Amino acid sequence: MIRVDKAMLIAPMAIFGLTGAGLLFYFLGSDHDGPFHDNLLPELIGFCIEGFFLVGLLTLIQNSRERARRKELWQSLRGSLRGILSNLDIAFLPPNAEPTPTTRLESDVSIVSRFMREMQSIQIELPDMLALKQESIETLSLARDLVPVAAQLSASHMRWWIAVVNSMRKLSTAQSRDEVEHNLYRLLENVREFDRLSY
Numbered sequence: 001m002i003r004v005d006k007a008m009l010i011a012p013m014a015i016f017g018l019t020g021a022g023l024l025f026y027f028l029g030s031d032h033d034g035p036f037h038d039n040l041l042p043e044l045i046g047f048c049i050e051g052f053f054l055v056g057l058l059t060l061i062q063n064s065r066e067r068a069r070r071k072e073l074w075q076s077l078r079g080s081l082r083g084i085l086s087n088l089d090i091a092f093l094p095p096n097a098e099p100t101p102t103t104r105l106e107s108d109v110s111i112v113s114r115f116m117r118e119m120q121s122i123q124i125e126l127p128d129m130l131a132l133k134q135e136s137i138e139t140l141s142l143a144r145d146l147v148p149v150a151a152q153l154s155a156s157h158m159r160w161w162i163a164v165v166n167s168m169r170k171l172s173t174a175q176s177r178d179e180v181e182h183n184l185y186r187l188l189e190n191v192r193e194f195d196r197l198s199y
Contacts, residue, residue, distance in 0.1 A: 019048050067199075073149055074199035077161060079106050080142050081191060083135045084168075085115070088184075091128035092118045109195035116188050119181065129180050136172040136187075143168055153199060160194040 085105045092115065093099060105111060124132070143165045150161035167187035174180040 070153060070199040073152055075106065077146055077150055077157075077194075080139060080146055081164075082106055083139055084132060084187070085111065087128065087132045087135050088115050091124045091132070092122055109192075112188050112192045112195060116185065116192070119185055119188070124181070126177075129177065132184060133172060133174060133180060136168045140165070140168050140172055150194075154197065157194065157197050160190055160197065163190040164194060166190075 082102060082105055086099070086102065089100045089105065089111075100111065143161075147158060147161055147165065151158040164187060167183055167190050171180065171183040171187055174183050
């Protein structure tokens with residue numbers, strides 16, 4: 001649908017541009033005089049130039065709005081993971097350190113890779129594991145409901161978001177430390193792949 005809309009804007013832009021250029025070359029290279037050459041032809045050239053820039057402006061506005069809309073969709077998806085990422089941040093927090101700001105947890109995609117590295121070297125304490133499991137239970141329903149939102153971005157976004165939801169479901173039912181750690185790591189892997197698609 002987006003490609004069709006872009007084509008509908010680019011096609012008139014090309015028509016206006018090519019027609020205007022053709023008329024301009026005809027006007028400059030023609031030695032004919034008369035009402036058409038002296039009055040109507042310059043007006044047609046001006047009309048084509050105005051149409052070219054007007055359609056170009058509309059294309060820029062549409063692209064800007066579409067990008068803003070896609071960013072909002074992406075942020076709503078990433079925002080739903082805030083609780084899990086916040087709990088992970090607290091689990092890996094050094095003594096006397098400040099937690100990562102919420103806005104950064106929602107928008108900084110490098111944090112997921114950082115958590116994956118820390119999981120390989122730091123063992124999560126049992127209370128933090130229970131908090132992560134509880135958070136995944138509470139977030140699972142919302143994450144499922146957001147699958148259609150991911151589909152609005154692209155089929156690839158939807159596939160990785162479904163993988164995120166599936167990892168979250170397994171994390172919410174994990175019964176041992178190994179299961180929690182394995183499914184948590186898988187969840188982070190899937191979030192990282194989702195982030196790589198951007199918006």
